[in-house]
Amino acid sequence: MPHDKGHAAADQLTQSEERYRALVTATSDVVYRMSPDWKVMSQLDGGSFLLDTGEPIDNWVEKYIHPEDQQKVYEAIEIAIRTKTIFALEHRVLRADGTLGWTFSRAVPLFNEQGEIIEWFGAANDVSARKQTEQDLQDAKDAAEHQKRTYETITSSTPDLIYVFALDYTFSYANEALLAMWGKTWDTAIGKRLIENGYEQWHADMHEREIDQIVATKQSIRGEVAFPHAVLGRRVYDYILNPVLNAQGEVEAVAGTTRDISDIRAAENTLAESEARFRMMAEATNIYIATSDESSNATYFNQSWTKLTGRPQKDLLAYGWVDLLHPDDQERHVKVYEKAFKAHKPLHDAFRVLNSEGEYRWLLIDGFPRNYMDGSFAGFISAGIDITELKEDEQRKNDFISMVSHELKTPLTSALSYVQVSKKRATEANDTVTAGMLERTEKQLGKMTRIINGFLNVSRLESGKIQIDAQRFDMAELMEEVKEEALISNTGHQIKFGYTKSIWVNADREKIAQVIQNFISNAVKYSRPNSTIQVRCKLVDGKAQVCTSDEGIGINHEDLPKLFERFYRVKDSEMRNISGFGIGLYLCNEIIKRHDGDIWAESTVGEGSTFYFTLPTVE
Incomplete structure (x- = not known):
């Protein structure tokens, strides 16, 4: 009878083991059996996840385990054998289709009556989808962290004031520059309204009205305002407020950026004052002053130009004055101007301009290139004076020089001829002393002739009578x-x-x-x-x-x-x-x-x- 009971117990254990195997097989993607020392895989049913073994193999690690996880698997096996406990590990495997996958593997040891491990029975599940989801979540988290660090780096390093309003008018964010301007910390400023952060009542009311307008219209607002800085005193700021929309398209916050433009406004005021002083001086002088931009477009003529030409400033700016130049000067002066303009070099020239009374006046013009603060070319400024009287005096002098030169040239030519004839006769008579004296006289007369010819050439040149025979x-x-x-x-x-x-x-x-x-x-x-x-x-x-x-x-x-x-x-x-x-x-x-x-x-x-x-x- 005891013998029958033993058989019955063995049968019951076998049935229990088979039911356990059936349960594991039904709930797992992979079922496997290993030798006591894990060197041989006697069986593996991989389903569609891993390749079946078909027969016992001893290279199962190389066949199924990802190279970078093999050492981790060996270490887990060593602990399970040494402690005779369940093997449990999550690692990467090479799937049946050759791609990389993840599995969670568990194996329980089976013991004999002496308590020795006779076999390991294991099951594994495909957790590739979960691991991919976890990786995607981690990547998203890393990206968000990177974006956050970048955003904080930008907002903390910029001198601009960057902030976010909640719809109850409290600050939900303020960058370091804004906190420094307030003279506050994050804890003492965030969650507070404008009035609590030192804004004057009118200023706080203005921004709260703007927040209400943005919520209603979903449109940005830009403005300029002056208010005190904790260190620098009263400053001028340019600001823009933008709606922050949620997924439903509703405004959930208002983001703002404010820039200190005090120095820009101060520079503009200084420039305006300088411009006003320049125009005041330009309008009060008899000098003809004009300016042009980098494209050679006229930008300013003073009142002296208006009085001279009889043209209003708007007409001078629109049509210029080149048509008023004397026909003999027009082409030449335009070339001089264009050459100086292209080279960004000073110009110096004299020309005649038709005045409001229909007479030509001589002007002497000096032009100089202007530059912007960065050194780039900004155009020309020119100043001219009326030299008509000087030109008339020069003409009278030239007429006199021309007349005297002509009067001297005829007797000088005759004297030179007499000297040459006398020198020839003295040479033929072997009178070397007289011949030498006459030769020196001839050289001096030749020098005088060249001087007189020079004066005549100057006279012809300035009267426009010198011709170029090209x-x-x-x-x-x-x-x-x-x-x-x-x-x-x-x-x-x-x-x-x-x-x-x-x-x-x-x-x-x-x-x-x-x-x-x-x-x-x-x-x-x-x-x-x-x-x-x-x-x-x-x-x-x-x-x-x-x-x-x-x-x-x-x-x-x-x-x-x-x-x-x-x-x-x-x-x-x-x-x-x-x-x-x-x-x-x-x-x-x-x-x-x-x-x-x-x-x-x-x-x-x-x-x-x-x-x-x-x-x-x-x-």
Whole structure:
């Protein structure tokens, strides 16, 4: 009978175990059986989650467990075997479709009568969806935390005041700048209304009305207001209030940003005062003052311009005054202005303007570029004076010089002819003393002739009678002709001409030769005997450039800009004994300007000077 009872108990245990296995199988995605030491997986029913084993395997870790979780699985197994307790672990697995999944695995040890583990029976569930949800939630949390940190960094570092009103007019947020302005902390300011945070009653009432308006209209409001700062005193602020809408489109809060514009307003007031002072001075003077913007549009003419032209300021601004320029000056002055404007450089020019009485008046204009505070070009400001009387005096003087020059030229030419004939006869008679004296006389008469011709050229130039006979020619050929003449007429210096390639220009050949000869003549005049003079012509930036360099006494830097003015001579002790009237370089300047070229000089005192001019080239 006892034997029968033993069999019955065994059968009951077997049935109980089978019912447990059936329950586990029904409630789990995976069921598996492991050897006591977990080295062999004797069975795995993976369903659609994991691949079935089919037969016992010993590489189950590599087959099913993600490489990064294998060590974690080994450690959990070691603890379960050592303590003879349930194995439980959440880890990643390689799913049947080859993708990565998550499982929660539990295995219970089965013991024999001696209490030794004879097998592990385990079950696992697919928790991939839950883990993905948890990861998505964590990612969302991290993103929210990042956004919060970014927002707090921005709002705490900006000088702008940033805040949020609840609909009961209390502050639900205020950044560090606003708290500092109030002289409060978060705990003492948040949850308080405007009046409690130091706002005056009118100010608090104004913002509360604006909050009500935003709630009703869902529209932003912008304004400007002045109120006291805890440290800086009374300040001016620009603010904007925006509705914060919930998912139903209703206003649930009002967010605001306020910026301190006190310094901007102060600068604007200073600028306005400066502008007012400028206009007051401009309107009270007889000087003709005008301004333009960076696009060359006229922005201001003072009353002197209105009185001169008879045009109201609005007409001058709309239509300008270029049409009032004398026909002979119009094209030239426009070129001078446009060139200075494009280069953002000062301009200096004289021209005639038709006044309100129908007469032309001479104006001398100086224009200067204006810049914004950041250094960018802002336009031009010009100031002019009436030089009509001065021009008339100059004309009378020129007429007198022209008359005297003409009167002197005829007898001078006759005297030169007599001297040349007498020198020839003295030479034939072997009267060397007389011949020498006559030769020196001939040179002096030649110098006087050149001076008189210079005065006549100035007179013709200023009366508009000098003509430019432009023709196409090669600068290389002209340089060769100038070279032959220079080497014959100047034997006291070493004049060296550089090689000139073929460069074609459209210019007055005779007058360009005159400019080069003047450069060489000045180099000879102002440099030591037997010193070297270099003459070169080359192509530079698409233009023909001619330059003459000497080893002379040099010119002070402050004198260089004035060299090409009429009758200007350098006031220097070394130059007092050098003859000249200051008209040669003036004529050179006028000739080159009429060819749309540039002329300038560079010099170092004690080392010498270099004079340049350029001409546009042609094909």
